[in-house]
Amino acid sequence: MDWHIRFSDEKDCLVLLDQRVLPTREEWFECTDTTSTIYALQTMVVRGAPAIGVTAAYGCYLAAREAAGEGWEARLETLLADLAAARPTAVNLRWAVNRMQEARAARPELDYDGLCAFWLSLAKEIHEEDKRLCRQIGVHGATVLEDGDTVMTHCNAGALATADYGTALGVIRGAVDAGKKIDVIANETRPFLQGARLTAYELQVDGIPVRVACDNACSLLMKKGMVDRVVVGADRIAANGDAANKIGTSGVALLAKHYGVPFYVAAPLSTIDRDTADGDAIPIENRPAREVTHVGETQITPDGVEVFNFAFDVTPAELIAGIVTEVGVLRPPYTNAIAQAFEKKAQEENAEK
Numbered sequence: 001m002d003w004h005i006r007f008s009d010e011k012d013c014l015v016l017l018d019q020r021v022l023p024t025r026e027e028w029f030e031c032t033d034t035t036s037t038i039y040a041l042q043t044m045v046v047r048g049a050p051a052i053g054v055t056a057a058y059g060c061y062l063a064a065r066e067a068a069g070e071g072w073e074a075r076l077e078t079l080l081a082d083l084a085a086a087r088p089t090a091v092n093l094r095w096a097v098n099r100m101q102e103a104r105a106a107r108p109e110l111d112y113d114g115l116c117a118f119w120l121s122l123a124k125e126i127h128e129e130d131k132r133l134c135r136q137i138g139v140h141g142a143t144v145l146e147d148g149d150t151v152m153t154h155c156n157a158g159a160l161a162t163a164d165y166g167t168a169l170g171v172i173r174g175a176v177d178a179g180k181k182i183d184v185i186a187n188e189t190r191p192f193l194q195g196a197r198l199t200a201y202e203l204q205v206d207g208i209p210v211r212v213a214c215d216n217a218c219s220l221l222m223k224k225g226m227v228d229r230v231v232v233g234a235d236r237i238a239a240n241g242d243a244a245n246k247i248g249t250s251g252v253a254l255l256a257k258h259y260g261v262p263f264y265v266a267a268p269l270s271t272i273d274r275d276t277a278d279g280d281a282i283p284i285e286n287r288p289a290r291e292v293t294h295v296g297e298t299q300i301t302p303d304g305v306e307v308f309n310f311a312f313d314v315t316p317a318e319l320i321a322g323i324v325t326e327v328g329v330l331r332p333p334y335t336n337a338i339a340q341a342f343e344k345k346a347q348e349e350n351a352e353k
């Protein structure tokens with residue numbers, strides 16, 4: 001499933017499958033400039049750390065197109081700053097903007113038209129690169145699952161959260177592609193219901209058995225021995241291995257620890273932020289109250305009641321059995337393992353040159 005994000009050369013815009021209305025409707029949203037791209041990110045037309053990074057890469061190109069004219073450089077800087085601030089937790093957003101800017105700095109000879117062409121080409125390269133990374137995560141991740149496993153997921157870290165294939169669902173798809181029989185328990189993941197709406201949708205399309213569970217069923221399911229492993233995605237992983245992911249993830253990890261269920265995180269190295277020392281330093285996004293007070297158009301809380309809507313929480317590294325990346329499965333102590341992973345990635349990239 002890689003058709004949820006595509007660039008239309010004929011329309012010169014980014015076309016996104018609107019994840020707010022899945023699975024009951026398939027509608028498309030066009031990002032034509034910075035405002036529409038930020039809107040798509042903030043309202044979660046597109047969501048998921050790697051998918052956010054790919055969208056931001058195209059968003060840089062769209063910002064350059066929007067800035068056209070006398071003084072475009074200054075306008076572009078303002079537009080890029082707005083784009084980078086669209087959502088605070090997923091490091092991939094800033095990673096993508098920084099990567100586009102660093103690539104531009106290495107090409108000082110580019111004029112305006114040259115930059116636009118270069119950035120569109122680089123955005124497309126980042127898009128295709130994420131597809132490859134997820135497949136590599138799948139190959140390494142397949143080794144942590146056993147034939148016949150029932151795997152619990154939380155939120156959606158699938159193709160819809162990436163360019164294709166997924167990270168947590170990439171691990172599951174990788175095991176299935178390696179011939180292992182896997183079935184999935186998808187936590188519904190209130191309030192945006194990424195599990196019930198998106199993970200179940202993806203796995204049904206792929207023919208991978210999936211059952212949706214209420215978030216508060218997690219303890220009973222594990223107590224009954226119905227969960228063999230947990231695999232989730234991540235929005236930002238700190239240098240010590242603490243991992244920010246959708247709200248509720250840390251609770252699943254604590255229950256997994258209590259019941260002896262191995263808990264894995266799957267993410268590309270672009271989700272690891274070595275400038276963030278530990279999970280306490282990861283900014284946690286607060287989202288609109290309406291996501292809690294309503295399910296779709298149906299109000300479920302009394303008028304005026306206050307709600308909490310933290311979008312993420314942080315799972316401490318000591319609860320994580322392994323971090324599945326495109327260069328392998330990292331094992332504790334993560335500070336060392338992360339440093340070695342980046343060194344291995346750099347060696348692989350140099351070998352390809």
Ligand SMILES: CSC[C@H]1O[C@H](OP(=O)(O)O)[C@H](O)[C@@H]1O
Pocket residue numbers: 047048049050154155156157158161162167168194232233234235244245246247311
């Ligand atoms: C593969 S990253 C997916 C990650 O992103 C989700 O957050 P959101 O839906 O708010 O973008 C969630 O934390 C997933 O695990």
